[in-house]
Amino acid sequence: MAVYTEVTDEELDTFIGSYDVGRLLSFKGIAEGVENSNFLVHTDKASYILTLYEKRVNPDDLPYFLNLLEHLAAKGLSCPTPVPSKDGKLLGKLAGRPAALVTFLEGMWVKRPRAGHCAELGRAMAELHLDGKDYDGYRKNALDVSGWRPLYEQCGARSDSVQPGLGDEISRELDHLEACWPSDLPSGVIHADLFPDNVFFLGDELSGLIDFYFACNDAFAYDVAICLNAWCFELDGSFNVTKAKALLKGYTAVRPLSDGEFRALPTLCRGAALRFLLTRLYDWLSVPEGALVTPKDPLEYLKKLRFHQAVESAEDYGLTQ
Template sequence: MAVYTEVSDDELARFIDGYALGQLLSFKGIAEGVENTNYLVHTTTGTFILTLYEKRVDPADLPFFLGLMEHLSGGGVTCPLPVHDKNGRVLNQLAGRQAALITFLEGVWPKQPKVFHTLELGKALARMHIAGEGFALKRANALGLAGWRPLFDKFSSRTEEICGGLHDLIADELRYLERSWPQDLAQGIIHADLFPDNVFFIDHKLSGIIDFYFACNDALAYDVAICLNAWCFDANSQYDPAKGGALLEGYNSVRQLSQAERAAMPVLARGAAMRFLLTRSYDWLNTPKDALVARKDPADYVQRLEFHQSVGDIADYTAQLTS
């Protein structure tokens, strides 16, 4: 989430008038995230999130994202729901952008995840994968393996502005991933961006999952690998095997990873680290200086990628490596 497009009081008031939500009381921009413009909106009937979809989002994907939230909610996943306007629409225009209102979920995201967080996350991720079955719409992963090299080509000449040696690290790893990427793993709907700021807790209980705007069809185990990267490293990018073990335990308690998925996990984790290294590098170099958005340091994913390169087996994610 972020703010790229400014919305005036009058514009938003007219927009809210199209919904049965009472009068607009207040709104403010949300700086977290990198993809769309988001505002926290208060009306006389409640609190909502307003999302304006920026240029990097294909408008043709919006029915997938919004329909998926309704489908998952129907399958027992606690997630936001798109709000229908007075004419039954969930998509409208605001400030020259496609825009939607979604319901607000209570809870706090864990800024310093603990073992109980990753255990609950693993269970919730598996439930989400199961609930995604039967969703009629399809969306390819635009930031999957096939998209990594073209993205790298967009900024490869500027990698030294981020850190020394980054060009060769990425180039070498891309060659490895392109020849080693696992095939024929179980496929389904994945979240593809399940970072701590997209998961809410109340006390020790997971209260909801948000931000489905990277969701797509891909290998289910790749979603687990993304979470290993996003949740199981500390502030210094040192891997915590207790968190990783709890994540895998929680997932397996709901949906058992197959032998093929287990064997593929180290490569999938390297791929997940590469995906976020690439997108964070691109955004680091190209985010407008006047955007109300928190840039995320790509260097974190250099260290995570290097860790995964040392892993030989999924069991290594539950035990401290000594090498």
């Protein structure tokens, strides 16, 4: 369960009282998520999501995230909208943690996405990229190619305890990606974590994007690569080109890819696979005893990485120029 900080009834009642959202009726912890403590809050006016930002989130980044959500919502993108307190602040403090209240989005995430869901995602992601173009905030991607080797070095020789030879395989891939990572692609605000559980649907229609706490400024096509990894592989590890084609068609119908993005896509997909392999590996090796969160299997992304290593062109993902 992703509730790391417990909140007393009295603390919560005082916190909610600082907002013009009505009288508190109930609240409960939300089990999903791995970064922050989240609660579903019901008042006599509406429902909200309360997030307490844990130590893994840099408090200095919070204005970027919250102002971005305000900006995107004003553009018409369906995403949680921060609720200002009575004194106009988007960020407060609760139980010793920075905290924010955001609007509640109706919908559910899809555990087994179909091609139609992937197409909807592609369109929404492209709209996010376009809507964020005039956002004046900037946040470097802390987990871009320059951050992967330091993360790997924190795992060190322990990597081979997960699978023999894993350390050497990661080291070779780092050498390759550091040498050929593209630096001149169209860039701007990206979500950087659009996994299925961060995309809500009502039936087959996308109803909103959530959890922007990895959002940053980076290459748009890198966001696409993250989604190809997260949405287009089946449970047996096979790549579903029909889903990939739908995702890419949905995206390019709103924002066409440049020639440079087309050529770079296989490299970007390798990088996205390595990024999540490394963060999962770090978490796998760093879970404290008695923790309530089960870390995700890093080897899932090793299999995806090996698939992308054999890809020769973006056409292998179903994309045509």
